[in-house]
Structure formats: C-alpha cells, structure tokens
Amino acid sequence: MDLLEYQGKQLFAKHGLRVSSGRAVTTVEDAVAAAGEVGYPVVVKAQVLIGGRGKAGGVKLAGNEAEAREHAQNILGLDISGHIVRTLWIEHASDIATEYYASVLLDRAEKLPLVIFSVEGGVEIEQVARENPQKLIRRHVDAFKGLSKREAVEIATEGGADEDVVEGVAEALVALYEVWSEEDATLAEINPLIVTPEREVKALDAKVTLDANALYRHPENQALSDAENEDPIERRAREEGVQYVALDGDIGILGNGAGLVMSTLDVVAQAGGAPANFLDAGGGSDAEKIKQAVELILANDAVKAVLFNIFGGITRCDEVARGLIAAFGDIKPTVPFVVRLDGTNDVEGRRLLQEADLPGVHAAATMNEAAEMVVALAAGNSVGAQS
Amino acid sequence: MAILVDEHTRLAVAGITGKEGSFHTLNNRSYGTNVVGGVTPGKGGQDVEGIPVFDSWAQAMEEVQPNTAMIFVPPRFAADSILEATAAGVELVIAITEGIPAHDELRVYNTIKRDHPGTRLIGPNCPGILSPGKANVGIIPASFFRQGNVGVVSRSGTLTYQIGNEIAQAGFGCSSIVGIGGDPVPGSSFVDVLELFQADDETELIVLSGEIGGSAEEEAAQFIAENVTKPVVAYIAGFTAPAGKQMGHAGAIVSGTAGTAAAKAQALEANGVRVGRTPTEVAEIAVDLLPV
Numbered sequence: 245m246d247l248l249e250y251q252g253k254q255l256f257a258k259h260g261l262r263v264s265s266g267r268a269v270t271t272v273e274d275a276v277a278a279a280g281e282v283g284y285p286v287v288v289k290a291q292v293l294i295g296g297r298g299k300a301g302g303v304k305l306a307g308n309e310a311e312a313r314e315h316a317q318n319i320l321g322l323d324i325s326g327h328i329v330r331t332l333w334i335e336h337a338s339d340i341a342t343e344y345y346a347s348v349l350l351d352r353a354e355k356l357p358l359v360i361f362s363v364e365g366g367v368e369i370e371q372v373a374r375e376n377p378q379k380l381i382r383r384h385v386d387a388f389k390g391l392s393k394r395e396a397v398e399i400a401t402e403g404g405a406d407e408d409v410v411e412g413v414a415e416a417l418v419a420l421y422e423v424w425s426e427e428d429a430t431l432a433e434i435n436p437l438i439v440t441p442e443r444e445v446k447a448l449d450a451k452v453t454l455d456a457n458a459l460y461r462h463p464e465n466q467a468l469s470d471a472e473n474e475d476p477i478e479r480r481a482r483e484e485g486v487q488y489v490a491l492d493g494d495i496g497i498l499g500n501g502a503g504l505v506m507s508t509l510d511v512v513a514q515a516g517g518a519p520a521n522f523l524d525a526g527g528g529s530d531a532e533k534i535k536q537a538v539e540l541i542l543a544n545d546a547v548k549a550v551l552f553n554i555f556g557g558i559t560r561c562d563e564v565a566r567g568l569i570a571a572f573g574d575i576k577p578t579v580p581f582v583v584r585l586d587g588t589n590d591v592e593g594r595r596l597l598q599e600a601d602l603p604g605v606h607a608a609a610t611m612n613e614a615a616e617m618v619v620a621l622a623a624g625n626s627v628g629a630q631s
Numbered sequence: 632m633a634i635l636v637d638e639h640t641r642l643a644v645a646g647i648t649g650k651e652g653s654f655h656t657l658n659n660r661s662y663g664t665n666v667v668g669g670v671t672p673g674k675g676g677q678d679v680e681g682i683p684v685f686d687s688w689a690q691a692m693e694e695v696q697p698n699t700a701m702i703f704v705p706p707r708f709a710a711d712s713i714l715e716a717t718a719a720g721v722e723l724v725i726a727i728t729e730g731i732p733a734h735d736e737l738r739v740y741n742t743i744k745r746d747h748p749g750t751r752l753i754g755p756n757c758p759g760i761l762s763p764g765k766a767n768v769g770i771i772p773a774s775f776f777r778q779g780n781v782g783v784v785s786r787s788g789t790l791t792y793q794i795g796n797e798i799a800q801a802g803f804g805c806s807s808i809v810g811i812g813g814d815p816v817p818g819s820s821f822v823d824v825l826e827l828f829q830a831d832d833e834t835e836l837i838v839l840s841g842e843i844g845g846s847a848e849e850e851a852a853q854f855i856a857e858n859v860t861k862p863v864v865a866y867i868a869g870f871t872a873p874a875g876k877q878m879g880h881a882g883a884i885v886s887g888t889a890g891t892a893a894a895k896a897q898a899l900e901a902n903g904v905r906v907g908r909t910p911t912e913v914a915e916i917a918v919d920l921l922p923v
Binding site: 246293350352353355356357370387388425428430455456457458460461487489491499500501502503504505506507509510511513514519522524555556557558586587588610611612 | 706707730731732733734735737738740741758770771772774775785786787788789790791792793796813815816840842843844845846847850866868869870871872873875876877878879880881882883887888892908909910911
C-alpha cells in the first residue's frame with residue numbers, strides 16, 4: 245500500500261524525523277488559508293502516487309497569497325499520467341544547501357533490511373546507481389538488532405555526507421529505519437533528504453509503502469490510502485475481499501490463482517487482445533463468489549467480452565458453472581463470455597453450462613483457444629457454435 | 632526417489648482442527664501420506680478422524696516424532712507456529728498460510744537461518760509439495776499428476792497444475808512438484824529446490840515456473856548455468872503486468888524497472904534455459920526434451 249507524500253511525512257514526524265510543517269487540503273480556499281498559517285514562501289505540492297510531479301507542473305513555489313491561489317487552482321484537478329490531483333500539501337518552503345538520498349527497504353534477494361544512502365539526492369536513485377554507483381552506499385542490517393546509531397554514523401561517513409551533518413544524517417537514518425520496522429513498511433524513502441543553510445537535516449519528500457498484510461497491527465494506518473484516486477472498482481473489490489486490478493483494455497478476465505490469471509493476461513495479449521482487469525477468484529470459489537466477481541468485471545463499461553479461465557484444484561468447475569448460471573439469472577450480461585473449464589469436476593461443469601445454454605456463452609477446450617476466441621469476440625467477430 | 636516428501640514422511644499439521652486444515656489433512660492422508668498428528672493449542676487430547684491432536688509442537692514431537700510440519704493456521708499466528716515447529720526439531724516445515732506480514736517472514740527466515748540451519752521452510756503462501764505415488768503434503772490436486780521424471784518448482788499453484796496437467800496428457804509424470812509460494816520472503820527459493828532436483832536420481836528434467844517481482848528467477852538462471860546439468864524449461868507469468876501493481880501474490884509486483892517478466896526470461900535464456908511463452912509451449916518443450 246503506497247502512501248501519499250503527506251501521509252508518509254506524518255509517519256516520519258511520528259518517529260522523530262524532521263519535516264517542514266504543512267497542511268493537506270482539497271480546495272483552493274483551504275490551500276490559501278493553509279499557506280497563511282504555515283507562512284510564506286510556501287510550496288504547493290500535488291499529492292499523487294506517481295513520479296514526475298515536478299515536471300508535470302504539480303509542484304510550485306508561492307511567495308504570496310495571489311501566487312498560492314493561482315498555483316492551487318492550476319494544480320487541483322491536474323492530470324499527472326492518469327492520476328488526478330485531488331489533494332494538495334502546502335508546506336513552508338525550505339532553503340536548500342545540499343540534497344542527499346536515504347532509504348530503507350526489504351531486500352528480497354538477501355532477505356534482510358537494506359539501508360541505502362547517497363549524497364546525490366534529488367535525482368532518481370536508479371540513475372545514480374547506473375551512472376555513479378560509487379556515490380551510493382548500500383548496507384544490510386541485522387534483522388534482529390536493527391540499525392544502530394554507530395552503524396548509521398558509518399553509513400553517513402562512508403557515503404560522504406558533509407562532516408558537520410554526519411550526526412544529523414545518522415539520526416535521520418535511525419528514525420527512517422524505525423519507520424520501516426515499526427510501521428511494517430516494505431519501503432521508506434526520502435528523496436531528497438536536505439541540509440538547510442542552517443545545517444538542519446530534513447525530509448523534503450516521503451515515499452512509504454506499507455505491507456497490507458500487516459495492517460491489522462496498525463489500525464491507525466488503515467485509512468492511509470489514496471482512496472480518492474483509487475479506481476472505484478478496485479476499491480469495491482478490496483472491500484469485498486476480491487483480488488482485482490484494473491487494466492486499460494476491453495477483455496474482462498477471471499481465473500483462479502494469481503499465477504494462472506497473470507498467465508491468462510499474457511496469453512490474451514499474445515492473441516492480440518487487451519485485458520481490462522486482473523481478477524483472481526481464488527481457491528475454492530463458490531457460486532456466490534463467482535457471481536460477485538462477474539458483477540465486478542462488468543462494472544467496467546469498457547469490457548466487450550469476458551474470459552473465464554479455470555483450472556480446478558480446490559476450485560470445483562461445477563461450482564464455477566453454477567456461479568456463472570446464477571450470475572446470468574440476476575444480471576443479464578450483454579457481452580459475450582468464453583469459458584474454459586479444466587480440472588476438478590470439469591465434465592460436470594461443462595455439462596451444466598451446456599444444459600443452461602446461456603446466451604452468448606462459448607465453451608473453449610484449451611487456454612490458447614479460449615484466448616483466441618475472446619479476442620475475436622471483443623473485436624466484434626463471431627466464433628464457432630455456442631456451448 | 633523424489634524430493635522433500637515421500638514414503639518416509641511423518642506429517643503433523645498445525646491448524647488441523649480448522650475447516651481447511653482438516654479437509655486437506657484428510658485428503659493428504661487418503662493419498663497415502665503418513666499423517667501422525669496435529670497441533671492446535673487448547674485442543675490437545677482430541678482427534679481428527681483418528682489423528683491425535685496435541686497442544687504444542689514440543690508435545691507432538693515427544694509423542695509421535697513428525698519429520699514434516701504443515702502450517703494451516705491464520706496469518707497472525709503462522710510465524711510463531713512455524714518457529715515453534717522448527718524449535719521442536721521438525722526438519723521440513725511447509726507453510727500454506729497466505730497473508731503473513733512480510734516483517735514476520737523476515738524474522739522467521741532469519742531465525743531459522745541463525746538458530747536452526749538444518750531446517751528447511753517451504754512457503755509461506757504456497758500449495759505444498761506432491762511426490763506422485765509417494766506423498767502429498769498441501770493442497771495440490773494429486774489426480775492431475777502421475778509418477779515420472781519431471782521435477783516442477785513454481786511460485787504459483789494453479790499455474791503448476793496447468794503445466795503439470797499438459798505434461799501428464801502428453802504421457803509424462805513428475806518426480807516431485809514443489810510450490811515455493813508467492814510471498815516476498817519465501818523460506819526456500821528456486822535455487823534451493825533446483826539443487827535438490829539436480830541431486831535427485833528420478834528427476835531427468837526440471838520445469839521452473841516463475842513470475843514478476845523480486846530476482847529469484849535471475850538468481851536461478853545464474854545457478855543453473857553453474858550447477859545444473861539437467862535440462863530446465865521455464866515459464867514466466869506477468870509480461871503484461873503494469874509496474875507498481877501487486878498482481879494477487881504479495882510478491883508479484885514490478886517495482887520501477889525491477890522484477891519484470893521480460894528481464895527474467897532474458898536472464899534465463901542467456902543462461903541456456905528454454906523459456907516457453909505459454910504454459911502449453913512449456914509442456915511441449917519439456918516433452919520434446921524428455922527421453923522417450
């Protein structure tokens with residue numbers, strides 16, 4: 245679960261990391277009021293979960309009320325690579341002497357916490373890793389002991405932080421590690437971590453990813469998502485406990501098991517189609533769950549055809565067939581379906597579908613054939629006999 | 632032979648008294664797996680269709696000496712259950728539970744590494760291990776597989792059944808099918824399982840099924856080039872997955888430009904592994920390469 249900058253900064257502040265004072269607002273009037281409270285000059289920052297805000301015109305400096313109003317007007321509603329700006333973060337502008345980079349993340353390869361520090365802040369860290377790898381220090385941390393102040397001082401020193409701020413950088417690293425470990429984050433990143441002319445070390449930006457599986461331990465963090473910008477169908481699916489990811493094509497996809505669904509998306513794309521969603525109906529899907537899934541898929545108006553790709557393990561194909569039949573009884577889909585049932589109780593499942601003779605439902609024998617059929621149907625072409 | 636589970640397996644199950652736990656335990660027993668006990672705190676002394684239930688792993692160890700543990704308890708209790716089984720001396724722990732926090736998995740992995748280096752953890756969030764004709768521990772539907780010479784290792788359950796079924800329809804069987812799970816910190820990686828298949832007499836070809844996220848496939852590619860002499864056929868799911876979106880599995884996410892399917896397929900191919908573009912193609916390549 246990715247957090248917006250201001251949400252990340254709230255977690256930073258909670259763990260003692262220095263951030264500028266600011267306010268999160270959603271209207272121009274509130275933006276102007278907030279600017280007055282934090283004191284000019286202020287920075288008006290778009291809150292979106294995508295990089296490149298600055299280049300897109302989503303971060304502006306305002307020296308007075310008129311400028312704050314103008315920037316807030318321009319930035320609210322701005323479309324940054326498909327993310328509409330609905331929230332602004334207004335913070336007191338900081339003077340910057342130097343920009344560093346710091347992050348703590350879960351290193352999946354080493355299965356250890358990893359601290360990264362660089363004196364090349366303010367640019368993409370991938371770029372530093374490519375062009376100036378010697379300017380980037382990576383240090384694994386003992387999973388039980390965590391990051392000690394002594395280690396943090398070593399990292400800051402070896403990384404080349406200015407001597408007079410080594411202490412401040414080390415404190416920031418320890419606090420950042422605490423955010424990562426105590427909030428169940430998988431990533432906590434500051435870019436840039438700035439040094440002001442007064443030699444204060446401060447987080448100017450925040451990128452935090454929390455582990456959704458650990459939210460039960462942090463009820464106070466459950467509300468911290470980009471709910472306003474979340475795809476409405478994704479949100480509904482999340483609330484219903486269905487694994488659904490919105491994509492931008494026109495072929496609705498349902499399968500069982502994350503791997504098989506990912507594979508189905510790929511096979512449909514290879515057949516020339518564009519999937520509209522990822523939907524994992526999960527193991528042991530009963531008729532009610534299947535109906536709910538069909539409703540989610542069809543809630544997306546872009547969908548022109550739907551593919552059911554089921555390989556029954558725990559999931560029983562006859563249950564899937566019953567679910568589909570029940571769904572058709574209630575919601576009368578107007579788009580064609582292709583259904584491929586294989587595995588546990590597949591013969592019974594296919595028989596049920598054939599007997600029900602649902603309008604616009606086509607049976608496919610294999611995954612590849614199913615993909616070709618659904619691509620043809622989405623393009624408005626007919627395929628062989630109905631099931 | 633086969634790997635990890637076979638006729639010598641003595642299985643005990645944490646969460647045996649739950650609905651899912653009892654269903655799959657009994658399924659495993661009907662397949663022929665030797666199920667010696669179960670663990671549910673507070674339910675010691677009861678039994679599940681004749682399988683004795685104990686209050687703790689220590690007690691189960693004392694009474695019935697399991698060498699394999701299967702973990703079916705809910706996510707918030709799973710990490711402690713895994714570590715308790717490990718501390719009791721169980722050599723192989725197979726964690727089916729999905730949804731365990733990543734930091735708990737990190738603690739489990741590093742605790743086992745530090746305190747019990749001889750213990751092997753498979754999963755979490757995995758379908759388990761099936762050695763056809765010998766033992767089934769987990770939720771893999773055994774009826775699609777028969778005994779043979781193909782070793783399968785996968786991050787995904789249903790995708791494994793899809794590929795395994797196509798191989799079976801072509802007339803071939805499997806030595807063992809190992810699901811290593813879809814989480815960010817799996818107890819065992821592709822490399823660990825490849826090493827076992829390479830050493831296994833029965834296995835003549837290995838199918839590796841990976842997906843987006845992390846770098847386990849890239850590490851496997853390197854390991855195969857240096858250590859595996861048996862043919863390996865691979866599949867990678869998630870070519871069309873957008874960056875930054877978690878695709879069902881907690882570990883299946885492309886972060887920036889890292890963990891893409893294209894990079895994984897390329898790493899494998901550069902190290903001499905043939906990569907099928909569809910599950911069907913993987914099965915076809917495998918059948919092509921298998922000695923008749």
